[in-house]
Amino acid sequence: MSNTxxxxxxxxxxxxxxxxxxxxxxxxxQNLIALxxxxxxxxxxxxxxxxxxxxxxxxxxxxxxxxxxxxxxxxQPLFTPxxxxxxxxxxxxxxAGPNGVLVIxxxxxxxxxxxxxxxxxxxxxxxxxxxxxxxCFSETIEVRQVKFHxxxxxxxHVLVLTSDNTLRLYQIEKxxxxxxxxxQIGKKPSGMFPGTKTPFLDIYGENAVDFDxxxxxxxEKKPLWEDLQDLKIFNKEKERTMTKLKNMQSKASDxxxxxxxxxxxxxxxxxKTEELLWPVFILRGDYSVYSIxxxxxxxxxxxxxxxxxxxKLDLTDDAACSIICLKTTPQIVCIASATGTLINSxxxxxxxxKKRKYQRDYNRFVEVPDKELFVFETVELExxxxxxHEAEEDSKYKCPIFLHKDESKSSRxxxxxxxxxxxxxxxxxxxxxEYVTGSEDQSxxxxxxxxxxxxxxxxxxxxxxxxxxxxxIGFAVYYEPTSIISLLSDGSVVTMALLSAPIVxxxxxxxxxxxxxxxxxxxxxxxxxxxFDQYIQKILKKGSSRPLLKLSSTSSNTxxxxxxxxxxxxxxxxxxxxxxxxxxxxxxxxxxxxxxxxKQAQKKELSNMNNSKELLRDKAEYLAEKYExxxxxxxxxxxxxxxxxxxxxRKKPETSDAENKFMEDMEExxxxxxxxxxxxxxxxxxxxxxxxxxxxxxxNSVKKVPVLGEMQASIIKTSLQESTQKINNLMKQxxxxxxxxxxx
Numbered sequence: 001m002s003n004t005x006x007x008x009x010x011x012x013x014x015x016x017x018x019x020x021x022x023x024x025x026x027x028x029x030q031n032l033i034a035l036x037x038x039x040x041x042x043x044x045x046x047x048x049x050x051x052x053x054x055x056x057x058x059x060x061x062x063x064x065x066x067x068x069x070x071x072x073x074x075x076q077p078l079f080t081p082x083x084x085x086x087x088x089x090x091x092x093x094x095x096a097g098p099n100g101v102l103v104i105x106x107x108x109x110x111x112x113x114x115x116x117x118x119x120x121x122x123x124x125x126x127x128x129x130x131x132x133x134x135x136c137f138s139e140t141i142e143v144r145q146v147k148f149h150x151x152x153x154x155x156x157h158v159l160v161l162t163s164d165n166t167l168r169l170y171q172i173e174k175x176x177x178x179x180x181x182x183x184q185i186g187k188k189p190s191g192m193f194p195g196t197k198t199p200f201l202d203i204y205g206e207n208a209v210d211f212d213x214x215x216x217x218x219x220e221k222k223p224l225w226e227d228l229q230d231l232k233i234f235n236k237e238k239e240r241t242m243t244k245l246k247n248m249q250s251k252a253s254d255x256x257x258x259x260x261x262x263x264x265x266x267x268x269x270x271x272k273t274e275e276l277l278w279p280v281f282i283l284r285g286d287y288s289v290y291s292i293x294x295x296x297x298x299x300x301x302x303x304x305x306x307x308x309x310x311x312k313l314d315l316t317d318d319a320a321c322s323i324i325c326l327k328t329t330p331q332i333v334c335i336a337s338a339t340g341t342l343i344n345s346x347x348x349x350x351x352x353x354k355k356r357k358y359q360r361d362y363n364r365f366v367e368v369p370d371k372e373l374f375v376f377e378t379v380e381l382e383x384x385x386x387x388x389h390e391a392e393e394d395s396k397y398k399c400p401i402f403l404h405k406d407e408s409k410s411s412r413x414x415x416x417x418x419x420x421x422x423x424x425x426x427x428x429x430x431x432x433x434e435y436v437t438g439s440e441d442q443s444x445x446x447x448x449x450x451x452x453x454x455x456x457x458x459x460x461x462x463x464x465x466x467x468x469x470x471x472x473i474g475f476a477v478y479y480e481p482t483s484i485i486s487l488l489s490d491g492s493v494v495t496m497a498l499l500s501a502p503i504v505x506x507x508x509x510x511x512x513x514x515x516x517x518x519x520x521x522x523x524x525x526x527x528x529x530x531x532f533d534q535y536i537q538k539i540l541k542k543g544s545s546r547p548l549l550k551l552s553s554t555s556s557n558t559x560x561x562x563x564x565x566x567x568x569x570x571x572x573x574x575x576x577x578x579x580x581x582x583x584x585x586x587x588x589x590x591x592x593x594x595x596x597x598x599k600q601a602q603k604k605e606l607s608n609m610n611n612s613k614e615l616l617r618d619k620a621e622y623l624a625e626k627y628e629x630x631x632x633x634x635x636x637x638x639x640x641x642x643x644x645x646x647x648x649x650r651k652k653p654e655t656s657d658a659e660n661k662f663m664e665d666m667e668e669x670x671x672x673x674x675x676x677x678x679x680x681x682x683x684x685x686x687x688x689x690x691x692x693x694x695x696x697x698x699x700n701s702v703k704k705v706p707v708l709g710e711m712q713a714s715i716i717k718t719s720l721q722e723s724t725q726k727i728n729n730l731m732k733q734x735x736x737x738x739x740x741x742x743x744x
Contacts, residue, residue, distance in 0.1 A: 004548055006483055007055065007495040014042070014053045014068035019491030021046035023080075026473055026489040029400055029418050033474030033487055034084040034093065039114070041093060042474060042487070043081050044070065050084075050093060050104065050125075056480055057113040066113055069120065073127035077102045078136045084474075087148040089155040092172060096146040101130040101160055103172060128177035130160065130170050140164065140192055140199075145210050149296065151278040157296055159280070163199060164188050165208050167280070169294060183292060185282050185304055205286025205319060214279045214291070214325045214333075214347070282306075283323035283335060287343070289373060290366075309372040310345065324403035327410045328429050329436055333373060336401040336415060340381035344426060344453060345373040376428070376449045382457055383419040384464035385547065385565070397464065404475060408482045418471035420547060421459040421486055423498070427451040457547035459486055459494050463565065470551055494550060532591060539584045546577070 009015055021044060034041040038056035043049075050071040058066045071093075079100035086093045090109070095102045105126045107116040117123045129136075135143060142163040149157035149169070156172040165186035171178050185208055189199030201207040277293040284290070290306030318337040326332045335343040350372040383397045399418035406412040411429035415422040431448045462469035474487030478495075486494040549565075649656065655663075 004550070005493060005495050006497045007059065007478065007485065009040075009055070009485065009495055010493045012053060012058060012068065014040075014051050015487075015491075015493050017068075018042050018044055018051055019487075019493070022473075022489065022491055026471065027418075027469075029402060029416055029471040030082040030473040031402055031416075031475065032081065032084055033476045033485060034086045035476035035478060035485070036086040036088070036090045037114075038478070038480060039090065039109075040476065040485070041071075041084055041086060043084060043095065045081075047072070048076050049073065050095070052116065054114050055478060057115075062113075066115075067119070067121060069116055070122050071104060071106070071116065071125050072122060073102065073104050073125050075102065075127040075129055077129075078132065083146060085146060085148065087155045088150070091155055092148070092158075094146050094148065094158060096143055096160075098142045100132065100136040101143060101146055101158070103128045103130065103158060103170075103177060105172070126175065128172055130158065130177050131168070131179060135162070140189070142198075144208065147211070147213070149278065149294075150213050151216065151276070151296060159211075159294070161208055161211055161282075163207065165201075167211070167282075167292070167294070169296075171296075180296075181294065181298065183294065183302060183304075185290060185292060186284070205284055205288075207285055208282050208290075209285050209319075209321055210323045211280050211282045212323050212325045214281055215327075215331055216276050216278050217293075218276060281323060281325055281333065283320055285319040285321075287320045287335060287337075289323070289333070289335075291369065303367045305367045305369040308369050309350065311372070311374050318398075321400050322403045324405060324413060326405065326413060326426075327407075328426075329433050332426060332429070334403060334413060334424075336403055338398040338400060339396045340383040340401065340417070342379040342381060342415065342424060342455070343375055344377050344379065345375040346432070347371055348374050377452060379424060379453055379455050381415060381417075381422050381455060383417060384462040384466075384469075385457075385460045385549065386464045386568075397462070399469075399471070402475065404477065406477055406482075408477075408479050414475065414477065414484065416472040416475040416486070418469045419460065419462040420457065420550075421472060421475065421484065423456050423458055423484075425454045425456075427453060458484065458496060460547035460549050461488060461551060463551070466551075488550060492550060494548065496548065536584050536587065539587065540580050 005011075023045060032043050035055075038054055040053050040055055042051050044051050047070065050073075051068050052071055053068040054066060060066075073095075077095060077097070077100060079097040081095045081097050081102075083096040084093065085096070086106075091106055093104045093106055095104065105128070107123060107125065109116060110118050113119055135141060140163075143160060144163055145161040147159055148155065149159050151157075158170045158172070160168045160170065162168065165184060165188060167183040167185055168179060169181040169183070171180050186206060187201065189201050189207065192199055199207055277295065279291045279293055282290045282292065284307075287310070288307035289310070290304055291308070292302050292304050294302050318339045318341060320335055321338050322336040324334045326334065331347045333345050333347055335345070337343075348371060350370060381401075383399065397419065401415050401417040404414040404416065406414065411426045413424055415424065428448050428451060435448070459472070461471065470488050470490050470492075472486050473489050474485075476485045477483075478485055481497060483495055483497045488494065
């Protein structure tokens with residue numbers, strides 16, 4: 001396995017095919033790699049299709065059976081792709097370039113390897129071209145950024161930023177791409193540089209270059225009567241213009257068709273409705289940040305807010321190129337410039353006084369934001385590895401920088417550019433999160449921002465002296481395990497693992513005893529306050545970063561440059577690397593000696609505690625026996641006291657109140673018993689009387705003989721006579737028939 005390919009992706013055929021067919025004139029960074037749920041996507045320039053590979057399945061035991069698939073769109077793009085982006089659900093893939101956007105509908109993944117369409121090698125996919133006539137054939141409009149809207153329920157909304165300061169929202173619905181909204185976020189360019197699509201506004205930095213989605217916010221839609229009050233207070237100029245228009249309309253009512261001027265119903269019983277909106281933060285070339293809340297259902301017209309006030313920011317001549325909103329609390333917004341300057345800021349609520357102050361300077365068509373960006377640090381990236389004895393150049397290396405989030409660690413993000421890949425760790429995120437989630441009485445610590453962010457050079461593709469670079473044309477983060485995947489313009493693939501020790505939460509460090517003021521008591525415990533592995537990591541990470549060098553294979557480096565690179569590496573290892581290891585060894589020895597002394601002290605303390613335990617056990621047994629003896633004596637004394645009280649009470653001449661009450665109760669119970677006895681005797685006598693009655697009734701019922709009455713006897717006799725007569729008649733008829741038929 002190569003030390004520059006941790007995931008062994010270069011062994012798979014997908015990169016062999018993609019890298020062999022890369023254009024040879026690529027001289028700027030691009031994003032031709034997308035990764036979602038362990039499925040990697042890249043573009044095949046020869047066949048104009050998307051290549052996909054399940055990395056997780058390819059790295060398993062059955063990896064030899066895994067093949068990469070070709071996703072062929074039914075509508076071929078009419079532009080050169082420079083960006084691949086896939087939505088969160090893995091249902092759509094956007095292929096974008098400066099002259100167009102193509103959305104490919106991905107098939108459903110099937111077992112056993114999670115491939116598309118039963119693991120077939122060639123898969124035909126439905127595709128949708130977004131405004132093909134406008135984006136592909138326009139001489140003035142260029143695509144700047146494309147992203148899927150995270151607030152889409154069906155994950156089918158695409159937001160496109162174009163060079164005419166317009167955000168275009170598309171929806172893939174019913175097998176067609178619909179343009180459902182266009183939002184102007186600035187002035188439209190009035191002119192272009194000859195032979196290019198670059199507007200003149202780019203010189204002044206008034207053109208939008210990038211956007212990103214912030215955390216969703218709950219938007220309370222006020223009733224109409226409250227909106228009218230806000231208009232009267234904050235928008236008096238607009239109200240005056242409306243009255244002027246109404247006056248003009250009344251004067252010229254006979255010439256033009258009147259416009260409906262009915263006042264809306266102001267029902268004060270109307271309730272507020274809440275909407276969940278995803279603010280879109282827009283970056284312009286002059287570092288100004290705007291935002292717009294786009295409703296996917298078009299229930300209200302979005303308003304542009306900005307520019308956001310930015311504190312402690314010294315604007316330079318460099319142009320901003322990228323913005324990213326990290327998933328931190330509070331939210332951190334990072335801005336990158338073309339010369340490698342990173343600006344880290346926090347999104348905070350602004351004061352009402354500041355809002356009123358900025359209200360006068362803002363354009364009336366732009367809403368004043370209720371938040372501001374607090375810039376707490378700037379980070380300078382080394383774009384190109386510097387070598388020894390190099391002449392200082394006045395002009396810095398400039399190239400577009402793409403910022404990428406790290407879903408496994410919210411405080412970390414990556415920057416890919418023409419000179420390689422950087423990783424940036426913002427160390428104040430944990431302290432900020434603790435302050436925000438803490439109690440309201442907690443005051444902010446003064447050392448929250450004292451620990452600066454750490455920028456590490458992971459992959460270097462250019463030296464500062466060389467003019468030719470090996471830009472990164474594809475970057476993605478893989479999370480099983482956490483590692484980066486970089487595709488370079490010369491066709492090489494670089495994968496690196498990002499392993500870091502877990503940070504021990506402060507709540508689990510129970511061995512630290514603090515006094516009432518919150519300070520550590522002993523110096524030893526103060527030394528043990530920070531986890532030792534983090535302390536060693538800080539020592540080893542000090543000094544210049546040591547990136548992986550992947551220069552362009554086509555560039556011809558002189559022997560002097562190669563020798564200077566070798567000398568720089570040797571000097572770096574000699575002065576920083578080995579020195580840090582020596583210091584780490586000394587700290588390990590020091591910590592080992594301290595732990596040895598601590599172990600001996602703890603052993604001595606354990607022996608003392610065992611002796612004290614035996615003494616306490618003997619004393620506890622003695623006290624238990626003494627307690628039992630005292631308890632027995634106490635029980636005997638209680639019995640004697642009871643007997644004495646009984647004897648004293650018996651010798652009294654008059655009865656006590658308790659005895660009198662007892663006698664009264666006994667007399668009452670005696671009377672009740674007598675009454676109960678009389679009632680029982682009565683019941684017994686009644687029972688005997690009833691028994692005698694029952695016996696007499698039984699004897700009388702046995703003696704009775706059933707006798708028919710005269711009427712019943714006469715009725716029976718008449719019925720018998722009639723029956724006899726009928727029988728005789730029948731006998732006569734039978735005899736007659738016998739004689740008739742000679743049956744005798």
